[in-house]
Amino acid sequence: MLALRHMSHLQATLKLVNEFRRHKGQIAIILGLGVIISAIQPLCLRLSQRIIDELQQGKNDGFFRWLPITLVSVFIVSGLAKYFHNTIRRCLAEGIILKLRQGLYEKCLFLPLSVLDQKKTGEMLSNLQNDLAQINSGLETIFDLLKEPFVLLGLIGIACYWDWQLTLGGLLIAPLVAMLFSRTGAAVKRYTARNLDQFSDLISLSHETLSGSRIVKVFRLEWPLLTKFKAIQSAYFKTLLKSIRIQELAVPLVELVGALLMVAVVLYGKYRISHGLLTTGELIAFVVALGLVQMPIKKLNNAILKLKSAEAAAERVYAVLDDTLSHQTSGSRRMTAFEHSIVFERVGLRYGNKTALKNVSFEVKQGECVGLVGPSGSGKTSLIHLLPRLYELSEGEIRIDGIPLSEIYLADLRELISFVSQDVFLFDDTIYENIRLGRPDASKKEIENAATLSHSAEFIEKCPQGFHTRIGERGLRLSGGERQRIAIARAILKGAPILILDEATSNLDSHSEAVVQQALDSLTHGKTAFIIAHRFSSLRHVKRILVFHEGEIQEEGAHEHLIAQRGIYRKLYENQTLL
Numbered sequence: 001m002l003a004l005r006h007m008s009h010l011q012a013t014l015k016l017v018n019e020f021r022r023h024k025g026q027i028a029i030i031l032g033l034g035v036i037i038s039a040i041q042p043l044c045l046r047l048s049q050r051i052i053d054e055l056q057q058g059k060n061d062g063f064f065r066w067l068p069i070t071l072v073s074v075f076i077v078s079g080l081a082k083y084f085h086n087t088i089r090r091c092l093a094e095g096i097i098l099k100l101r102q103g104l105y106e107k108c109l110f111l112p113l114s115v116l117d118q119k120k121t122g123e124m125l126s127n128l129q130n131d132l133a134q135i136n137s138g139l140e141t142i143f144d145l146l147k148e149p150f151v152l153l154g155l156i157g158i159a160c161y162w163d164w165q166l167t168l169g170g171l172l173i174a175p176l177v178a179m180l181f182s183r184t185g186a187a188v189k190r191y192t193a194r195n196l197d198q199f200s201d202l203i204s205l206s207h208e209t210l211s212g213s214r215i216v217k218v219f220r221l222e223w224p225l226l227t228k229f230k231a232i233q234s235a236y237f238k239t240l241l242k243s244i245r246i247q248e249l250a251v252p253l254v255e256l257v258g259a260l261l262m263v264a265v266v267l268y269g270k271y272r273i274s275h276g277l278l279t280t281g282e283l284i285a286f287v288v289a290l291g292l293v294q295m296p297i298k299k300l301n302n303a304i305l306k307l308k309s310a311e312a313a314a315e316r317v318y319a320v321l322d323d324t325l326s327h328q329t330s331g332s333r334r335m336t337a338f339e340h341s342i343v344f345e346r347v348g349l350r351y352g353n354k355t356a357l358k359n360v361s362f363e364v365k366q367g368e369c370v371g372l373v374g375p376s377g378s379g380k381t382s383l384i385h386l387l388p389r390l391y392e393l394s395e396g397e398i399r400i401d402g403i404p405l406s407e408i409y410l411a412d413l414r415e416l417i418s419f420v421s422q423d424v425f426l427f428d429d430t431i432y433e434n435i436r437l438g439r440p441d442a443s444k445k446e447i448e449n450a451a452t453l454s455h456s457a458e459f460i461e462k463c464p465q466g467f468h469t470r471i472g473e474r475g476l477r478l479s480g481g482e483r484q485r486i487a488i489a490r491a492i493l494k495g496a497p498i499l500i501l502d503e504a505t506s507n508l509d510s511h512s513e514a515v516v517q518q519a520l521d522s523l524t525h526g527k528t529a530f531i532i533a534h535r536f537s538s539l540r541h542v543k544r545i546l547v548f549h550e551g552e553i554q555e556e557g558a559h560e561h562l563i564a565q566r567g568i569y570r571k572l573y574e575n576q577t578l579l
Contacts, residue, residue: 016135016314017142019096026092030143033085038150040078042157047071085143093139097132103321104128113390125203127320131196131313138310141303148296148303155296184246188305191243193312198236205229330410333403338416338497338528340401341365342387348395349382349551356382357551360396366497369529371539373572374548380532383548384500387530388417418491420523421502422534424483426475431460432467434475434486438493447493454489454519456482481515488519499529545569 020027047070104127209225342364349357357379364370372380385391386398389405398405405413418438426434435447435456442450448467451457459482463469475483491499501520524531533539539559547555547562547569555567562569 015318016138016310019099019139020092020142023092023095026088030085030089030092031146033081033088034143034147035150036081037078037085038147038154040074040081041151042154043074047074085147089143090140093136096139097136100135100317100321101128101132104132104317107320107323112392113385124320127317129203130199131317134192134196134313135310135317138307138313141306144299144303145307148299151296152300184249184301184305187246188243188308190312191239191246192309193315194239195236195243196313196316198232198239201232202229202236205232331405331407331413333407333409335400335403335408335412335416338400339366342498342528343399343402344383344396345399346396347383347386347393347398349379349386349391350394355551357386360551360553362546362553362556364528364530366528367526368544369524369527369531369542371542371545372530372532372548373539373545373569374554375572378548379551380548381502382551384502384530384532387498387500388414388419416496417498417500418494418496418523419500419502420484420487420491420520424475424487426471426478426483426486428470428473430465430468430470431456431463431486434471435489435493438490439495442493447489450489450493453492453522454485455515456485456489456519459485485515485519488523492523497527499524499527501529501531503532503534547572 104124108124205225205228209229344360344362347357347360348355360379360383362370372383374380382391386393387405389410393405400408400413400416427437431451432447435450436442438450439446448457451460451467460466460469469477471477471486475486478486501524531539531542539545543558545555545557545559545562546553547567549568555562555565555569557565563573
């Protein structure tokens with residue numbers, strides 16, 4: 001198990017590094033600029049040492065004549081190199097994050113409902129926000145891992161030039177520093193992984209609270225939810241503090257080791273100066289070099305810690321991107337029209353261990369309207385979700401014009417179907433744009449005509465900006481009946497030959513129901529319709545009604561015929577418990 005976990009860590013890291021492969025030219029430029037930047041500090045130290053020695057010896061020659069031009073040139077080159085190095089590496093990192101974000105969003109869009117039902121919305125949002133932020137921070141510091149070793153080697157090289165024995169003595173602390181980096185990096189990655197999971201829980205709870213704000217207020221759930229939020233946040237904060245303590249402890253420890261080494265170097269350097277083995281300028285430059293060595297070491301430590309955090313985030317992101325089990329296959333047979341019939345043959349559906357449908361068989365002719373009724377949980381909604389392949393069959397087969405659903409190109413299949421449910425979803429946009437979603441290439445006249453047929457025009461005219469009125473998140477600035485009519489207008493505009501109406505009038509008052517029912521009559525005219533009804537007024541004119549019970553079709557016929565049978569339908573009719 002531990003080996004598999006390490007393999008997962010390694011794979012995520014390799015994939016993160018592989019993101020750079022398409023940008024070899026930019027990486028070569030960044031590395032070249034990094035080498036130039038790395039050479040600046042040793043060069044400046046060498047110049048400083050010469051200046052001190054020249055001044056101490058009282059010389060006044062051409063060295064000082066050319067010194068201003070040299071210094072200005074060095075800093076101009078250094079400034080330009082740093083500007084282009086930092087700009088290019090940041091743009092490259094942001095480009096990679098953009099690609100990952102788009103990949104995650106695309107994955108979310110095309111995941112089957114069976115997979116989305118098992119995922120928390122907060123987890124997906126955390127992937128898109130917090131995880132990518134961690135990866136971005138890690139990507140930017142990868143170049144420090146490539147640049148700072150050159151700086152370190154340059155400083156060590158110039159120190160060796162002045163006194164190799166003293167330099168080798170100082171390098172004895174390298175194994176201690178390396179061990180410190182390794183321990184802190186592993187701990188930070190472990191705590192980051194835990195933090196990301198806890199942050200997902202926070203986002204999930206926040207999303208649920210805002211989405212269910214009406215229920216929260218009606219049932220007075222503010223304090224219980226706040227208590228729950230505090231508990232999750234407390235655990236998150238404790239883990240975060242542990243990570244912060246470990247990250248911040250490494251820096252003073254490195255500085256302490258460096259200070260002790262500095263004391264030893266100064267004492268030993270004084271001895272070597274007194275014996276004529278070292279000049280004052282060389283000692284000062286050596287001490288400065290030793291002090292500057294701490295900077296690349298700190299940057300390397302910071303880069304390693306951020307990269308470890310990025311690795312933990314990358315594992316979560318790639319777990320989503322590489323999830324082949326959640327991929328929904330699309331058939332290859334094209335279908336642009338529905339002409340004959342839809343056949344359900346011994347259809348079965350299971351959600352895990354729960355059976356939702358079993359042995360369901362019937363046929364619907366083109367242009368026929370079929371009512372689906374039954375108590376809650378009887379399988380009605382499960383059945384209609386199978387038609388556009390929102391869920392996959394567990395057994396049996398569904399065929400449109402003789403072609404199994406799995407063989408039909410998925411985009412073509414869904415183009416043939418329109419859906420209107422009791423839980424209407426509208427986007428935070430204008431009325432015009434929400435209707436236009438039915439067919440994005442529709443003209444203004446077609447959109448207005450769809451609004452008229454759906455009986456939406458009458459209330460749209462009263463809106464402040466008419467069709468260009470924004471309706472708020474989920475369309476909450478409109479009434480239930482108005483939202484329903486917008487959804488019907490969208491379905492009319494799409495013009496699909498197959499309609500699914502899932503309790504489209506169940507949440508409306510009698511007046512709104514009458515208006516919406518008129519809109520539904522316009523929508524269903526000449527179409528093949530599956531109507532799940534809560535109220536019998538929606539079914540009186542339906543010639544064929546299927547009565548579901550415990551996942552099976554128990555009765556079939558017209559309203560009067562089913563009433564006469566005195567079976568399940570008659571009981572539902574009498575009790576008005578159609579759901």
